[in-house]
Amino acid sequence: MTALSRIRNFSIIAHIDHGKSTLADRLLERTGAISERDMREQVLDDMDLERERGITIKANAVRIDYTAASGISYKLNIIDTPGHVDFSYEVSRSLEACEGALLVVDASQGVEAQTLANAYLAIEEGLEIIPVVNKIDLPAADPDRAAEELAAVLGGTPEEVIRVSAKTGLGIDELLEAVVDRLPPPDGVEDAPLRALVFDSFYDSYRGVVSSVRIVDGSISKRDAVQFMATGLDVDVDELGIRRPALEVVDHLATGEVGYLITGVKEIDLIRVGDTVTHTAKPTGQALPGYQEPKPMVFSGLFPTDGDEFERLREALDKLRLNDSSLVYQAETSRALGFGFRVGFLGLLHMEIVRERLEREYDLDLVATAPSVAYRANLMSGEQVWIRSPQDLPDVSSLASIEEPFVKVMIITPSEYIGTVMDLVQQRRGLMGEMTYLSPERAELHYRIPLAEIVFDFFDQLKTRTRGYASLDYEPDNYQASDLVRVNILLNGIPVDAFSTIVHRDKAYPYGKAMVGRLRELIPRQLFDVPIQAAIGTRIISRETIKAQRKDVTAKCYGGDITRKRKLLERQKEGKRRMKMVGQVEVPQEAFVAALKLET
Amino acid sequence: MSHELRAASCEPDSVELAEAAASWRSGYVHVPFCARRCPYCDFAVVAADEAGGGETERYVDALVAEIGMETAPFRLEAVNVGGGTPTRLQPAQLSRILETLDSRFGIAGGAEISIEANPEDWTDDVARTLRAVGFNRVSFGVQSLDPVVLAALGRLHTPEQAKDALNAARSAGFATINVDLIYGTPEESDASWRDSVDSVLDLEPEHLSAYALTVEGGTGLSRAVLAGAPAPDPDQQADRFEYVAAAADAAGLIRYEVSNWAAVGHACRYNLSTWMMGEYVAFGTGANDHRNGIRARNIRRLDAYVTRIEGGERPRSGSEHLEAFEAERERFMVGLRLVAGVDGGRIGRPFLESDDGRRLTEAGVIGTIEGRVVVRNPLLTDLVARSVLSVSANDC
Numbered sequence: 004m005t006a007l008s009r010i011r012n013f014s015i016i017a018h019i020d021h022g023k024s025t026l027a028d029r030l031l032e033r034t035g036a037i038s039e040r041d042m043r044e045q046v047l048d049d050m051d052l053e054r055e056r057g058i059t060i061k062a063n064a065v066r067i068d069y070t071a072a073s074g075i076s077y078k079l080n081i082i083d084t085p086g087h088v089d090f091s092y093e094v095s096r097s098l099e100a101c102e103g104a105l106l107v108v109d110a111s112q113g114v115e116a117q118t119l120a121n122a123y124l125a126i127e128e129g130l131e132i133i134p135v136v137n138k139i140d141l142p143a144a145d146p147d148r149a150a151e152e153l154a155a156v157l158g159g160t161p162e163e164v165i166r167v168s169a170k171t172g173l174g175i176d177e178l179l180e181a182v183v184d185r186l187p188p189p190d191g192v193e194d195a196p197l198r199a200l201v202f203d204s205f206y207d208s209y210r211g212v213v214s215s216v217r218i219v220d221g222s223i224s225k226r227d228a229v230q231f232m233a234t235g236l237d238v239d240v241d242e243l244g245i246r247r248p249a250l251e252v253v254d255h256l257a258t259g260e261v262g263y264l265i266t267g268v269k270e271i272d273l274i275r276v277g278d279t280v281t282h283t284a285k286p287t288g289q290a291l292p293g294y295q296e297p298k299p300m301v302f303s304g305l306f307p308t309d310g311d312e313f314e315r316l317r318e319a320l321d322k323l324r325l326n327d328s329s330l331v332y333q334a335e336t337s338r339a340l341g342f343g344f345r346v347g348f349l350g351l352l353h354m355e356i357v358r359e360r361l362e363r364e365y366d367l368d369l370v371a372t373a374p375s376v377a378y379r380a381n382l383m384s385g386e387q388v389w390i391r392s393p394q395d396l397p398d399v400s401s402l403a404s405i406e407e408p409f410v411k412v413m414i415i416t417p418s419e420y421i422g423t424v425m426d427l428v429q430q431r432r433g434l435m436g437e438m439t440y441l442s443p444e445r446a447e448l449h450y451r452i453p454l455a456e457i458v459f460d461f462f463d464q465l466k467t468r469t470r471g472y473a474s475l476d477y478e479p480d481n482y483q484a485s486d487l488v489r490v491n492i493l494l495n496g497i498p499v500d501a502f503s504t505i506v507h508r509d510k511a512y513p514y515g516k517a518m519v520g521r522l523r524e525l526i527p528r529q530l531f532d533v534p535i536q537a538a539i540g541t542r543i544i545s546r547e548t549i550k551a552q553r554k555d556v557t558a559k560c561y562g563g564d565i566t567r568k569r570k571l572l573e574r575q576k577e578g579k580r581r582m583k584m585v586g587q588v589e590v591p592q593e594a595f596v597a598a599l600k601l602e603t
Numbered sequence: 604m605s606h607e608l609r610a611a612s613c614e615p616d617s618v619e620l621a622e623a624a625a626s627w628r629s630g631y632v633h634v635p636f637c638a639r640r641c642p643y644c645d646f647a648v649v650a651a652d653e654a655g656g657g658e659t660e661r662y663v664d665a666l667v668a669e670i671g672m673e674t675a676p677f678r679l680e681a682v683n684v685g686g687g688t689p690t691r692l693q694p695a696q697l698s699r700i701l702e703t704l705d706s707r708f709g710i711a712g713g714a715e716i717s718i719e720a721n722p723e724d725w726t727d728d729v730a731r732t733l734r735a736v737g738f739n740r741v742s743f744g745v746q747s748l749d750p751v752v753l754a755a756l757g758r759l760h761t762p763e764q765a766k767d768a769l770n771a772a773r774s775a776g777f778a779t780i781n782v783d784l785i786y787g788t789p790e791e792s793d794a795s796w797r798d799s800v801d802s803v804l805d806l807e808p809e810h811l812s813a814y815a816l817t818v819e820g821g822t823g824l825s826r827a828v829l830a831g832a833p834a835p836d837p838d839q840q841a842d843r844f845e846y847v848a849a850a851a852d853a854a855g856l857i858r859y860e861v862s863n864w865a866a867v868g869h870a871c872r873y874n875l876s877t878w879m880m881g882e883y884v885a886f887g888t889g890a891n892d893h894r895n896g897i898r899a900r901n902i903r904r905l906d907a908y909v910t911r912i913e914g915g916e917r918p919r920s921g922s923e924h925l926e927a928f929e930a931e932r933e934r935f936m937v938g939l940r941l942v943a944g945v946d947g948g949r950i951g952r953p954f955l956e957s958d959d960g961r962r963l964t965e966a967g968v969i970g971t972i973e974g975r976v977v978v979r980n981p982l983l984t985d986l987v988a989r990s991v992l993s994v995s996a997n998d999c
Contacts, residue, residue: 530966530983553841555986558814558862560940562631562877563891566898566923569933572985576992587962 008188010259014082017107018115022137026169034067064261065248080261096202100217103131103186110136110144114152115474116415140168189259196287197221199280206325211269222257228283232290236273238266299347304372306343313342319365339501374458379406393503406482408454416473423468431456493536497586515545525594528552615859615870616942624875629681633887636691641757642823647889647903655905663696665912667703676708681715681873690724698736715872722760722768730775742781749795779869781810787840789833804854809869813847815840861981928996936988944977953998959990
C-alpha cells in the first residue's frame with residue numbers, strides 16, 4: 004500500500020447552523036486528535052466573530068489519524084470551507100485541495116440554497132460526495148425526508164445517505180468508515196516537480212503570512228527555495244507544519260498532504276489564495292489552474308463619525324487587509340461625511356463582517372453609506388468607465404448607456420411561500436427562470452436579478468416574507484444595460500453626495516420622495532428656510548422645506564437659575580458637536596445614519 | 604439716594620443702567636408655601652395639603668435664624684421676597700423677615716423692596732399693610748385673563764380678582780406693579796392671548812413679564828405631555844411673543860430683557876443685578892446665593908432645611924466656584940439676554956470671529972454696538988448662548 008492511498012482529503016459542506024463545526028469537533032474527538040477535556044466547542048473556528056455568527060470566514064485544515072475497522076491507519080485532512088456565497092472563490096480553492104466532501108444537511112431543515120450551491124461547486128470540481136443527514140436526535144428531525152431530498156439533488160439513493168448526530172456522536176463511526184471506503188485517495192505524481200496549491204492565507208503578527216497548502220505533485224522541505232507563480236515571489240521556506248489542531252512543525256510535506264507554510268513574507272498580497280508554489284531551481288512547467296484576482300461586487304463608503312479618526316481607519320483597513328486580500332479600498336472625500344474610504348467587498352456578508360470587525364476590533368465609530376454596485380458607463384466617445392460611487396457618473400449628456408451587474412439567484416422555499424417570493428422578486432426587477440420542486444413541500448426557484456436590487460435588504464425581506472424558511476444563493480451573471488439614473492439630494496441647493504444614488508428610472512421618484520421626507524424629519528430647523536430636493540439632473544422630482552427656527556430661548560432666567568441654565572446649555576451643546584456642516588446647514592450625524600437606513 | 608440708584612431712572616434698556624446694576628447688591632428670600640401646586644411649576648414649593656404645608660411659623664423662625672447666621676453682611680439695594688406664594692404668610696410674618704434683613708444687612712434708603720403675590724390673596728387690607736411694612740413693588744402672578752387658560756394652569760384666581768388686585772396695589776401706593784403672564788398654553792387661543800395682553804396693558808402696570816410656558820422635567824405638565832397631552836408649540840409661542848412685544852411697545856413699555864418690559868424708571872433692579880452678575884444673598888429653601896465668585900444653594904426640602912437650621916447649621920446643599928474664564932463666559936451668556944447687550948470683554952471678539960459668530964451675524968441674529976454684543980432676535984438667545992459655549996479659553 005502506497006503512502007498516497009492512506010490519505011483522504013475532504014471538506015465539510017453545510018448550511019450555517021446545520022452543524023458543520025460540531026461535526027468537525029466530533030470527528031476530532033473520536034479520532035483522539037483532541038481530548039474531551041480540551042474540547043472547546045467548534046475548534047476549527049478561530050475568530051470570536053466566527054464563533055458568534057456560527058460561520059467560518061477563513062479556511063483551515065486539520066489532520067487526524069484514523070485506524071479503520073480493517074486495521075489500516077489513515078491520515079485524514081479535514082479542510083474547512085467558508086460557508087457563504089460571498090466567499091465562493093475561496094470555497095472553490097478549498098475544494099480544489101480535496102478529493103471528497105461531506106454534504107451535511109440538518110434533518111429538520113432539509114436542503115438549503117447555499118448548501119446546494121456549494122455542493123454543485125464540489126461536483127464541478129470532480130469531488131466524491133458523501134451525503135450526511137445531521138441532528139437526527141432532534142425531536143423535529145425528519146431524516147427520511149432530508150435523505151430523499153439529498154438523494155434527489157445528488158442523483159443517488161436515500162440508502163447512501165449517512166445519518167448522524169454530531170451532538171451525541173451517533174453514526175460517527177459509520178461516517179469515518181465511509182470516508183476511507185468511499186472517498187478516493189489523492190492522485191498526485193510523487194516524483195514530478197513541486198506543485199502546491201495555496202488554498203488559504205492569513206497574516207500572523209509574529210510570523211508574517213501563514214499559508215495553507217495542498218501538495219499536488221512532488222514534495223516540499225524546510226529551507227527549500229520556492230516560487231509563488233502568480234506573483235513571481237522567490238523566497239525560502241522557513242517552516243512547514245500541520246495542525247492537529249495544535250500546530251506541529253514538520254520537515255517535509257509529501258504528495259497528497261496538506262499543511263501550512265511560512266516564509267517570513269509580511270505582505271499578504273504576495274501570497275494569494277489560488278497561487279501555485281513550485282521549486283525555484285526545478286519549476287513545474289504548468290501552474291495549477293483557476294487562479295483569480297479577488298473581484299469586489301459591492302461597494303460602500305466608510306467614514307469615521309469623528310473626522311479625526313480618519314488615520315486610525317486607514318490603519319485598521321491596512322491591518323484587516325493583511326488577512327483579507329479580497330478587501331479593496333481607496334480614500335474618498337465626501338462633502339457631507341468628510342474623509343473616508345470607498346471599500347469594495349465580495350458580497351453583503353463580507354461587507355457586514357468587515358464593518359463589524361472595524362468597529363469591534365479597532366473601536367471605530369463608522370458611518371457607512373448605502374451599499375452600491377459597480378456600474379459600467381458607456382460614453383458617447385466610445386470610452387467605457389467604471390462607476391463605483393454615484394459621484395463618478397459622468398454628466399447625462401456624455402452618456403450613451405449604463406450597464407449594471409446581474410446575478411443568477413437561486414431561492415429554495417417552502418411551496419406555500421412561492422407567491423410572496425415571486426412578488427418580491429418582481430418588485431426587484433427579477434426575471435423568472437426555472438422552477439423545480441425538490442419535494443411537494445419545497446421548491447427551487449431561479450431568477451436573474453440586478454445585483455443592485457439585492458444588495459440592500461433583499462435577504463431580510465425574503466426572510467420576513469417566508470418566516471425565515473427560504474434560503475438564497477447568487478452568483479454573478481454578466482453586465483446588461485438598464486435605464487438607470489442618478490438621483491441627487493440637494494440640501495439648500497447643494498447636492499449631498501452621501502445621499503445621492505443610482506437607481507432604475509422607475510424607482511427614482513419613490514426613492515427621492517422617501518429620502519426627502521426622511522431628511523425633513525431628521526434635520527433640525529435652521530436660521531433660515533432650508534429646501535430639500537430630490538433631482539434627476541436639473542429636474543426636481545420631490546421637494547420639502549424645513550421652516551426656519553423661530554424660537555430657541557429659555558423664557559425665564561432668574562438669579563437662582565443661572566447654574567442650571569448654563570449646564571442645560573452645555574448638555575445641548577454636546578449634541579451640537581456631532582453636527583456636520585453641509586454648506587450653511589447643520590446636519591446631525593444621526594441624520595446620515597438614519598437616512599441611509601432608508602428602505603425603498 | 605445713592606449714585607447707583609439714581610441710575611434706576613434711566614431707560615430700562617440703557618447701557619448705563621445695565622452697567623450700574625453690575626455693582627448692586629441684593630437679597631432674596633424664598634417662601635415655599637402655596638395653596639396648591641401648579642402643574643408647570645418646578646420651584647421649591649410646598650402645597651397646603653403636603654407635609655409641612657401649614658408650618659409657616661416654624662419656617663419663618665428658621666429664616667430669621669438663617670439670616671442671623673450671616674457673617675459678612677452688606678447693604679442691600681434691592682430685596683425680593685419670592686416663592687412659592689409669599690402672601691401665604693401673614694403680613695406680620697413678612698414684616699418680621701424684612702426687619703431681620705434690615706437689622707442684619709441694612710436695607711438702603713430708596714431700595715427696591717419687592718414681593719410676589721397671587722391675586723386671590725391680595726385684598727385692600729393686605730396691600731395697605733404690606734406697603735406700610737416697607738414693600739414698594741409687587742409682582743402679581745396673573746398669567747392670563749382667560750378662565751380656560753387659568754384652569755389649565757391650575758391657577759385659583761378669576762380674571763376679576765386679578766384686576767381688583769392691581770387696583771388695590773395702586774390705591775395702597777406701590778411704586779411699581781408687575782404683571783406676570785404666561786403664553787403658549789395649549790388651551791390658549793390667539794384671541795384669548797390678545798385679550799389678556801390688551802386687558803392687562805389697559806390696567807397700566809409699570810412692569811410686565813411675559814414668559815413662554817415651558818415644560819420642566821418632573822412637573823405635572825411634563826408627565827402629562829409624556830403621556831400624550833399636547834405640548835406648547837414653539838412657533839405659536841413665537842407668534843404670541845411678537846404680539847405682546849408690539850402691544851407693550853404701543854403701551855409705552857420698553858423691553859429690556861428677553862421676557863421683561865418696564866416703563867422708564869421701573870426696570871426690576873433685583874433682576875437686573877442678577878443678570879449683570881451682581882452679588883446677592885439668598886435665604887430659604889432652594890435659594891441660590893452669589894458672592895465672591897461662588898454660587899451656593901440651599902437644601903430644597905422644607906423639613907430638611909428647617910431641621911438643619913434648628914441644629915445650628917447653615918442649610919447649604921452645594922456650591923460652585925467658577926474659574927475666571929468660566930465666569931467671564933457666564934457673564935457674557937447671561938448678559939446676552941439684555942436688550943442693552945453685553946460688553947464684549949475677553950470673549951466678544953473670538954466669539955464674533957468664530958464660524959458660528961459669523962453665521963449668526965450674517966443671519967442678523969446678533970450685532971454689535973460700541974463694543975457690545977447684542978442679540979437682535981431675542982427668540983434665538985439660547986441658540987446664541989450655545990455658540991458662545993463653543994468658545995474656549997484658548998481662543999481668547
